Amino acid sequence: MKPIIQCRDLSKRFGSKTVLQQLSFELVQGDVAALIGPNGAGKTTLFSILCGYLRPDSGSVSLFGHPAGSSALFGKVAALAQDAQFDPAFSIGEQLDFYGRLQGLSRKAAHEETLRVLALVDLADQVQQKAAALSHGMRKRAAIAQAFIGSPQLILLDEPTAGLDPVNALHIRQLISHLSGEVSFMISSHNIFELEQLCNKVLYLEQGKLQAEAAGDADKQQCYLTLQLEDDNADAVTQALSQLPGLVTIRPLQKKELLLCYEPQHNANFDLALLQCLAANGLRYRNLTKGQTLEQKLFSAR
Template structure:
């Protein structure tokens, strides 16, 4: 594996306000990485530092072996802000061609690359449409196509599915999943279940500090099952505790239960017994997850 991002003791201050405080982490080439944290945690500031839009007050950042903003990174890293907008006066193809030309492509290659990225996001049939003629989800996919121009090695997406209906959010997730082998995605989102499906690592920022940097699905989740129910049943916890191999059950939030498993090797049998208990009591469940949810791993 090769190192793509190295952040060492990075602090960012605006006057007396410290937005990031001695943040330190390294990322290697691989599956998408999640950047999570409450509003005001410093996520946007970190994205801006990685892109070279602003400079750290102290500390060092290396992107693909270069300082952020270095001309050597031109076309190798891209970022899509949450509020990215398309110009309403020009067609999708015209705008993407223009941005491709800004990257130094010839007119011929810009048109070819525009066609390539629009095909990647399943928008080949709207190349001559104005943004106003597209749905919100389609416009979001068009902005992601812009971020993919030139085949960058690192793409940072800030709240890429915010405000989208489930069908369009699924389309965005499919784009990331399909191209994750060629592109190193860094995803910022408040939707933890979405990040859990896409990412192998998570960076958790809070109040300007990196509280956790962890690999998902590691030993923290071994020996656990998470059960999400469609409605509340008062007798469900005692019934689950009767299943051999379940040593503890706790309610992590409304209609969600964390089962502690005493025998990891027998987890499959425990899952089958659990489903049998649910079926015999006519209890409807929404999801059974192997391990802890991302929310429970972080909090």
């Protein structure tokens, strides 16, 4: 499948400070990619380069086969900055109409597009309201609606649910999930739980370098189980489970939590055997979860 984003040895410096160092990655149509990293890791700089606002100092970047910032990408790529704001002097509908006109839509088509994207974020009845009359959550959803104008094929979202209450954050996650079959997303967020719900690919940036690129549990040779214990007896549980056929490793994560790696080709019913072993030895557990969490994939070995 032809990539929609292709970065090769991408680097960017500001004075003597190197912000991005030889980043190479690809995204294909339908990907929902998470961009994760601590503050100052280079996430915003990468977004700015992908939008064409900044030029890299070395390496190459292309979107849909065109250089970032090319006029050929007009209408195909949209972005939402974390702190995007509306002008308080105009209604939400007037401003979204204006953004539609900037994309070449007629006055009528722009207004129809405004109503469409406001309906996507459940704000169709707020079209005449000014930003000051809306709650923080509503303003955030209206800003996200702006990114959907013109039905772009790739949308870059910087902290789309930051500061939202749980109900509004859930609404945005559901919207992204609903559209992910027809639109590709790159989402920057510090909310790992949220990204785990939405994304099929993860890019982890640290000090300008791509430290990890993770995707689903694609390795069929080895599988994982996360075991949460009822009692503080990890050593006894580890000893009891160590003889199970197919077991590769047992690694402690947090107190009363173990990560088990096993090979299903050597024991297709490993999870059942594990539970039977715990019961036979009188060992209690609280929860057994298949797979690794995104947090475990990125940080457990760091």
